[in-house]
Amino acid sequence: MTAHKPKTLFIKQTELGKTAAGAKIAEAVGDYLGKSAADARYYYYHRKASTTNGFTAKSWDHVVVKVKASDKLKEVDIQKVQLAASEVVRDAKNNSGPRSWSPRGTSGEQINRHWSISANVEAKAGESARRLSTWLHEIGHQIHFYAGSPDISAMGLVSRYGATNKLESFAEWFSAWALARDEVALFNPKLVEHIEAIIAEAIKSQGKV
Amino acid sequence: MNTLLEQAQTLLDSDSLSIEDVRKLEQLEAQASGDEAELIAELWESVYALADEALLKELQDDAI
DSSP: OTTTOOEEEEEEHHHHSSSHHHHHTHHHHHHHHTOOHHHHGGGTOOTTTTTOSEEEOTTOSEEEEEEOTTOOGGGOOHHHHHHHHHHHHHHHHTTOOSEEEOOTTSSSOOEEEOSOHHHHHHHHHOHHHHHHHHHHHHHHHHHHHHTTOOOOGGGOOOOSGGGSOHHHHHHHHHHHHHHHHHHHHHHOHHHHHHHHHHHHHHHHOSSOO | OOOHHHHHHHHHOSSOOOHHHHHHHHHHHHHOOHHHHHHHHHTHHHHHHHOOHHHHHHHHTTOO
């Protein structure tokens, strides 16, 4: 965070779309990101405003987290958030998550995982708590980009969302590491070393490859 | 037969995305319903993470 200083935009759904509300914040967003008001819209517009929770891109130095005016971040119970993340990792270790599927390229092996860290955080700690885990996921992407996007998916699968590709694999493991490091160590101690080595690489990195 | 969600995740299991991939994801999302549609919708987060600058511009200009 100190090495590259990624910025965060907390934006309401109505402001993510091409709406008057979205246009109204363009100047303030532009000032924050160091862009013109005319260009700023490009950096927080989302064509799926109603379903997105957050997003970032490799060429950006910021992440976007969708919020509601009713969110109360101060009231988020961090212990509940950590317990929810721990449960996802523990259930991954025990292959006992609620969603079952047989991955492509296997001979019918059944995988059982939670959908994502954030989905379980929302279920167990509330919608405002999800903003925190979504933010960690998106920051995880930026760290991964700076480290050259290495593939750690062979070290295990924490969630079904993390099975999408190597980018989501790392972002999900990064959220898990940030919220439930001890549980990740129980899943695979080498994985903790690997995640921390990737973070160290990102800190040293001069840019995204 | 792969589910629509599996097809969508397979589409995104790549180092890069094309406009055609994004169009296919739109189609899969439109074909899906209920829980599966909601999960495919969440995968758009990964489209942004994977998109190169050219594709990102197309997305943000609603050109796809």
